[in-house]
Amino acid sequence: MSEKRDLDLIVRNGRIVTAAEVLPLGVELGVIDGKISCIGTNLTSGPQTQVVDAEGAYITPGGVDSHVHIQQDNSPTGDTWESGSKSAIAGGNTTVIAFASQKRHEESIWPALESYHKKAAGNSFCDYGIHVILTNPNEKVLEEELPLLVEREGITSVKIYMTYEPMKLGDGDLFNIMMRARGLGITTMIHAENNDIIEQITKRLAKQKNTGTFFHSVARPQIAESEATYRAISLAEVTDTPILIVHMSAPTAVKHVNDAQRRLLPIHAETCPHYLYLLSDRLRSGPEDFEGAKNICAPPLRHDARDLEEIWLGLANGTFTVVSSDHAPATFDHECGKLKGLSAPDEHGHRHGDFRVVPNGLPGMETRLPLLFDRTFDPSRPGGGFGDDKIRISLPRFVELTSTNPAKLYGLGHRKGSLAPGFDADIVIWYPEETPLVSQSEADGPQSISSSRQTGGGRGKITITNSMLHHRIDYTPFEGVQVRNWPRKVFLRGQLAWDRDGAGVTAKLGDGEYLKREKSTLLTGQMGRQPTGMLAGELSYWS
Ligand code: DUC
Ligand code: ZN
Numbered sequence: 206m207s208e209k210r211d212l213d214l215i216v217r218n219g220r221i222v223t224a225a226e227v228l229p230l231g232v233e234l235g236v237i238d239g240k241i242s243c244i245g246t247n248l249t250s251g252p253q254t255q256v257v258d259a260e261g262a263y264i265t266p267g268g269v270d271s272h273v274h275i276q277q278d279n280s281p282t283g284d285t286w287e288s289g290s291k292s293a294i295a296g297g298n299t300t301v302i303a304f305a306s307q308k309r310h311e312e313s314i315w316p317a318l319e320s321y322h323k324k325a326a327g328n329s330f331c332d333y334g335i336h337v338i339l340t341n342p343n344e345k346v347l348e349e350e351l352p353l354l355v356e357r358e359g360i361t362s363v364k365i366y367m368t369y370e371p372m373k374l375g376d377g378d379l380f381n382i383m384m385r386a387r388g389l390g391i392t393t394m395i396h397a398e399n400n401d402i403i404e405q406i407t408k409r410l411a412k413q414k415n416t417g418t419f420f421h422s423v424a425r426p427q428i429a430e431s432e433a434t435y436r437a438i439s440l441a442e443v444t445d446t447p448i449l450i451v452h453m454s455a456p457t458a459v460k461h462v463n464d465a466q467r468r469l470l471p472i473h474a475e476t477c478p479h480y481l482y483l484l485s486d487r488l489r490s491g492p493e494d495f496e497g498a499k500n501i502c503a504p505p506l507r508h509d510a511r512d513l514e515e516i517w518l519g520l521a522n523g524t525f526t527v528v529s530s531d532h533a534p535a536t537f538d539h540e541c542g543k544l545k546g547l548s549a550p551d552e553h554g555h556r557h558g559d560f561r562v563v564p565n566g567l568p569g570m571e572t573r574l575p576l577l578f579d580r581t582f583d584p585s586r587p588g589g590g591f592g593d594d595k596i597r598i599s600l601p602r603f604v605e606l607t608s609t610n611p612a613k614l615y616g617l618g619h620r621k622g623s624l625a626p627g628f629d630a631d632i633v634i635w636y637p638e639e640t641p642l643v644s645q646s647e648a649d650g651p652q653s654i655s656s657s658r659q660t661g662g663g664r665g666k667i668t669i670t671n672s673m674l675h676h677r678i679d680y681t682p683f684e685g686v687q688v689r690n691w692p693r694k695v696f697l698r699g700q701l702a703w704d705r706d707g708a709g710v711t712a713k714l715g716d717g718e719y720l721k722r723e724k725s726t727l728l729t730g731q732m733g734r735q736p737t738g739m740l741a742g743e744l745s746y747w748s
Contacts, residue, residue, distance in 0.1 A: 211251025213237050214699055216632060219259025220583075221624050223266075224605035227585040230261060236630040239698035243626055257694065260637045263583075265604050266624050267299025267631030267695065268574050271611035272394075272451060272475060272529035274566065275303045276324050282536040282564075286328035288677040289532065289570065290717055291710050294330045294703050295675045296571030297692030299631035300612070300621050300720065301331055304364060306338040307346075309371055314339070314350050318358065322719070329717030330710060331697060332631075334615065336362045336394065339382060340372045347385045355389050359721025361616045364394040364451070367433045368503070373400050379440050384748065387446035390724035392473075392614060394449045397433035397458070398425060398504055407561060418497030418546070421560035422485035422505035427455035427512075430504045434458035438465045438472055442736050445744070447471035447728060449614065452531045454480040454504040456515035463524045468737075469730035473526040473614065478576040479506065479567050480516050483682060495558055498543040499680050502533070503565045517580070517597045520606060526614060526729065528606045530573040533566025534678040568678045572669060577603055578635070579688040616722035630699035633692045667691050675710065 214236035221228040221244070228244075235243040250256050274280060275289040284292065293301050305321035307314045314337050325333060337360055339346065354360045365382060366372040374382075379395075386393045407424045410416065415423070434450055438461055441448040453459055453476050465472040485506045490497035500506055507513070519525045536542035546563035547556050580597040582589040589599075598606075612622025620629045667688050671681045695703035702712035735741060 210237065211253045212242065212248060213253065214255045214257065214630065214696070215248050215250055216257045216259055216264060216634065217248070219262050219264040219634060220585075221264045222600045222604050223624055224601050224609035227263075227583055227600055229585070234264070234624060234630070234632065236699045239630055239700070241624060241626050241628050241630050244624070257634070259634045262635045262637040262693065263600065264624065265297075265600075265633045265635070266608040266622055266628075267633055267697065268297045269300040269302075269608050269611040269617065269622050270298045270530050270532070270570055270573060271302045271527055271615055272531050273301045273303050273570055274531070274533040275301070277304060277306055279306070280533065280535060280564065280566070282539045282542040283534050283566075284532070284568075284676050284678065286325050287330075287714060288675065290329040290331045290333065292571040292674060292676040294695055294697070294710055294712055295692075297574040297633045297695055297703075298570060299331050299629075299695065299697045299702070300333065300617065301570070302334040302336055302362075302611075302615055304338050305335050307340050309340045311341060312343060312345065314346055314354065318360075326719065327715040330702065330712045330714060331717045332621075332720050333717055334617065334720040334722050335360055336364050338364045338366070338372070340366075340374070342374065342378050342382050347381060351385055351389055351391065355391060355724070359723075361390065361722045361724050362392040362394060364396070366396045367437065368396060368398040368400040368403060370400075376436065376440065379437065380444060383440055383444040383446045383448065387444055392447060392449060392725050394451050395437045396452070397430060397437045397450050399429040399433045402426070402429040402432070411561070416557070416559040416561060418490045418495065418501060418558050418560050418563065419485070419488045421501050421563070422488050422508070424560070425503060425505045427457045427507065430455040431457035431461060435461045438462070438470065441472060442470050444748075445732055445734070445736065447473065447725065447732070449473035449475055449526065451475045452477050452480070452504065452529070453525075454507055454512070454516070456512055459515060459519045459524060463519070466524065466729055469734060471728055471730045471732055473727075473729055474519070474524055475527045475529055476516050476519065476525055477529055477531045478569055478573050479682060481513055481520075482576060482686065484508065484510065484513065487682070490558060495544060495547045498546055498558070498560075498563045499537055500567065500682050501543070501560060501563045501565055502531070502567045520598050520602070525606065526727070527611045528573065528577060529611070530569035531566070532568055532570040534568035534676060535564040535566060536678055537680050567682050568674075568676050568680075569682075571674045571676060572681065572683050574607060574633070575667070575669075575688040575691050576683065576686070577607060578690055610727060613727035614725050616724050616726070617720060618726045619723065621720075630696055632696040634694040635690050636693050638690065
């Protein structure tokens with residue numbers, strides 16, 4: 206008779222959140238060999254069992270940040286795998302998916318992929334997958350290499366750009382990639398902005414000497430995003446293939462996605478915390494500084510608070526599939542970083558800003574989950590916390606957007622993104638929220654503030670400062686933003702990887718494993734529908 210084995214870990218006394226619901230307090234997680242083995246009440250511990258008391262806090266699956274740029278060749282001042290993955294773990298992410306980018310002159314995708322594997326292997330604190338950016342989708346790549354990418358490498362997603370001179374592809378290439386992706390079950394991620402609109406406006410801005418940081422947001426108007434989004438959707442419709450429009454910031458573009466979804470087209474959308482929190486006024490620099498460069502990303506931050514609201518609405522109403530960070534940082538104070546856009550002093554001692562040469566992108570892996578969690582309510586409780594005018598989405602929707610959906614969309618739905626038996630024991634325990642926000646002694650004055658609060662520590666408002674983050678970037682665009690909670694403990698496959706009240710990051714470099722991914726198991730809408738206006742079977746003449 207086989208001996209019943211002790212659980213390695215029990216997490217008790219918390220409120221487990223899945224994409225479907227918040228389970229009652231008292232439901233416990235049992236873990237064996239890095240996997241969740243059971244969920245139940247009064248689980249039995251043995252001498253070998255580590256028991257963790259969540260103290261009534263919410264427990265969510267490890268975050269899956271499915272769009273991060275780490276240690277890419279074109280980002281020399283960004284994060285390394287070491288710093289980036291450490292930052293990910295400290296922000297509650299147990300999985301990231303980053304990009305190996307084919308260079309335009311490369312006839313094959315393998316050199317980029319091999320060199321990217323070498324950078325990541327043994328250097329990650331969290332589990333990771335890789336997407337491939339296609340910039341030269343020649344016939345060999347499409348016909349011979351993509352099938353191997355899926356079957357041999359476990360890479361089931363590609364990203365393509367409609368803008369940026371060194372990377373952008375035309376509609377013909379997009380069409381051909383989508384046709385191939387459809388046959389192979391690849392998810393196509395698209396950066397949708399109309400390059401010609403941006404290029405022409407940029408030239409005209411420069412002619413009028415309007416190159417200061419703020420003009421970055423003027424050069425990339427909403428219509429550039431919405432036109433390209435509509436075009437990408439049309440190509441997806443005619444080729445009948447699922448796509449994901451990445452990092453959406455323009456409500457006019459989100460409307461195209463929403464319309465397409467209502468026609469049951471397989472169109473996914475992604476947004477990022479900066480498009481939910483920050484406006485383009487952040488791009489303004491003072492006369493003596495270049496601070497606005499810290500908020501330069503593409504698509505840009507939008508102009509109006511109503512634009513932010515529309516993006517929140519898209520989260521609440523189901524239009525968006527995922528929220529990623531698009532962590533793509535550049536150090537500010539570095540000649541190849543954001544300051545690259547500031548000239549040397551001229552004969553009068555003036556320095557001139559030029560947004561055209563500022564690297565695009567913001568850091569955000571570590572702040573993604575706390576920023577979004579801040580706006581959640583608990584639907585299992587009377588009133589649920591609604592009534593606070595900041596609240597926008599439910600806790601299950603938070604889990605769906607940040608963990609469950611990205612796992613399913615990118616072929617990890619069988620092991621990541623959910624707290625259920627058989628899944629990896631990737632677990633985030635937050636701070637309990639019922640306890641007094643500030644203890645009496647803390648309320649008495651700054652001298653009595655405890656050490657955990659000095660580190661911005663839990664149980665109460667946490668003010669984001671760059672000094673508390675683990676990336677190797679010298680700023681965060683969210684400096685000074687207050688959030689109500691933070692991942693307190695994070696387990697990666699059953700091992701404690703982050704302990705905010707203890708040793709900080711407890712995972713070891715190299716604990717993170719490469720994840721071979723399966724095909725997507727998340728579909729919005731339907732496939733196999735007849736594109737508008739075509740005859741039944743018309744597609745078979747050419748597809
Ligand atoms: N925009 C991109 O297209 N990539 C990375 C960062 C950014 O802002
Ligand atoms: Zn990106």
